[in-house]
Amino acid sequence: MSSSSLAVSLLLLPILLSSLLLRLSTLLNPDPSAAVPRVKRAPPLPLRFRHDGAFKILQVADMHFGNGAATRCRDVAPEAGGGWCSDLNTTRFLRRVIEAERPDLIAFTGDNIFGGSASDAAESLLKAIRPAMEYKVPWAAILGNHDQESTMTREELMVFMSLMDYSVSQINPPGFLVHGFGNYHVGIHGPFGSESANTSLLNLYFLDSGDREVVNRVKTYGWIKESQLAWLRATSQELQKNMHAPAFAFFHIPIPEVRGLWYTGFKGQYQEGVACSTVNSGVLGTLTSMGDVKAVFLGHDHLNDFCGNLNDIWFCYGGGFGYHAYGRPHWPRRARIIYTELKKGQKSWMEVESIHTWKLLDDKKLSKIDGQVLWRRSSI
Numbered sequence: 471m472s473s474s475s476l477a478v479s480l481l482l483l484p485i486l487l488s489s490l491l492l493r494l495s496t497l498l499n500p501d502p503s504a505a506v507p508r509v510k511r512a513p514p515l516p517l518r519f520r521h522d523g524a525f526k527i528l529q530v531a532d533m534h535f536g537n538g539a540a541t542r543c544r545d546v547a548p549e550a551g552g553g554w555c556s557d558l559n560t561t562r563f564l565r566r567v568i569e570a571e572r573p574d575l576i577a578f579t580g581d582n583i584f585g586g587s588a589s590d591a592a593e594s595l596l597k598a599i600r601p602a603m604e605y606k607v608p609w610a611a612i613l614g615n616h617d618q619e620s621t622m623t624r625e626e627l628m629v630f631m632s633l634m635d636y637s638v639s640q641i642n643p644p645g646f647l648v649h650g651f652g653n654y655h656v657g658i659h660g661p662f663g664s665e666s667a668n669t670s671l672l673n674l675y676f677l678d679s680g681d682r683e684v685v686n687r688v689k690t691y692g693w694i695k696e697s698q699l700a701w702l703r704a705t706s707q708e709l710q711k712n713m714h715a716p717a718f719a720f721f722h723i724p725i726p727e728v729r730g731l732w733y734t735g736f737k738g739q740y741q742e743g744v745a746c747s748t749v750n751s752g753v754l755g756t757l758t759s760m761g762d763v764k765a766v767f768l769g770h771d772h773l774n775d776f777c778g779n780l781n782d783i784w785f786c787y788g789g790g791f792g793y794h795a796y797g798r799p800h801w802p803r804r805a806r807i808i809y810t811e812l813k814k815g816q817k818s819w820m821e822v823e824s825i826h827t828w829k830l831l832d833d834k835k836l837s838k839i840d841g842q843v844l845w846r847r848s849s850i
């Protein structure tokens with residue numbers, strides 16, 4: 471997109487915002503006599519580590535939500551419940567995981583809805599995200615390559631998601647002209663009453679990796695553009711002036727270097743080719759030079775759920791979550807947990823000490839698998 475059309479769309483944003491807010495209010499409150507404008511329910515902000523010094527993120531990759539009960543599951547064996555299976559199974563899995571893990575934040579990493587199967591993008595999104603809102607869990611979402619294939623553009627989707635209850639999603643950073651929609655930073659502050667109550671101890675960067683593009687007349691996937699990387703570098707530099715806090719990045723489409731992990735090693739399953747763009751825009755170089763990003767969380771390839779290390783940065787897939795998404799029979803749908811703990815000081819909580827991850831399977835026991843330490847602060 472040229473910067474002029476971007477500027478125009480930024481000017482149109484307030485109009486879009488108010489019309490979507492109205493839309494949201496009528497959807498959630500079908501009583502026409504209730505003409506009181508509905509205000510977004512926001513979680514307490516800033517987000518904070520808990521009093522036990524931990525912060526737990528649930529990554530939900532590729533829900534591929536359609537219309538709900540009428541949308542059939544894909545790639546589920548009949549004897550494994552494939553006969554009676556719909557988007558409601560995705561909802562049930564999300565509720566189960568929230569109940570079991572009580573996350574402090576849910577990161578929906580794109581293809582949250584599957585546009586081709588959703589006859590109304592807003593309704594599909596409301597249904598898909600509903601468990602997060604029911605349990606009042608703060609959540610952040612980015613877009614994949616399928617979300618916009620229904621009745622809303624990528625811009626409208628990000629505006630809508632930024633207005634939904636308990637959402638901390640943002641459209642784009644103020645003061646920057648960046649490509650795409652859904653590029654933003656969320657800082658996780660120290661617990662209430664601690665010395666770090668006003669300091670971000672963990673930084674989360676959300677990025678729009680696009681959908682599809684044509685390069686030299688050949689179709690390929692989207693990629694993260696230089697304007698986004700420039701914002702990322704500037705933001706990271708600014709944050710690190712105060713505090714060397716570790717950070718995570720979340721985006722949907724993997725970068726080309728993830729392919730090489732097949733040869734250098736990974737934990738988890740690598741069961742399909744990495745479907746990235748043919749364009750390498752230098753994301754790995756940028757992340758490496760920033761120094762704060764310890765791990766990147768990806769979606770897109772549902773049959774890959776591994777973590778592998780490139781330049782001291784972990785690249786982890788969430789693994790397919792949704793039942794309407796392609797999968798593999800007898801290979802349960804799954805979710806990823808990212809668990810960060812603070813160091814206990816003499817009087818108060820200190821900086822981040824360790825980062826762990828594991829996955830949960832949607833089987834009878836909600837099995838935990840592939841636990842690993844992603845990062846630990848060195849003692850020197």
Ligand SMILES: *[C@@H]1O[C@H](CO)[C@@H](O)[C@H](O)[C@H]1NC(C)=O
Pocket residue numbers: 546550551552554555556558559
């Ligand atoms: C989907 O949910 C239905 C109803 O709860 C259940 O009978 C079925 O086994 C589930 N299927 C899968 C694959 O979990």
Ligand SMILES: *[C@@H]1O[C@H](CO)[C@@H](O)[C@H](O)[C@H]1NC(C)=O
Pocket residue numbers: 664665666667668
């Ligand atoms: C954090 O900010 C609040 C409000 O400005 C202030 O009252 C409090 O003392 C600050 N806490 C710390 C630990 O700096």
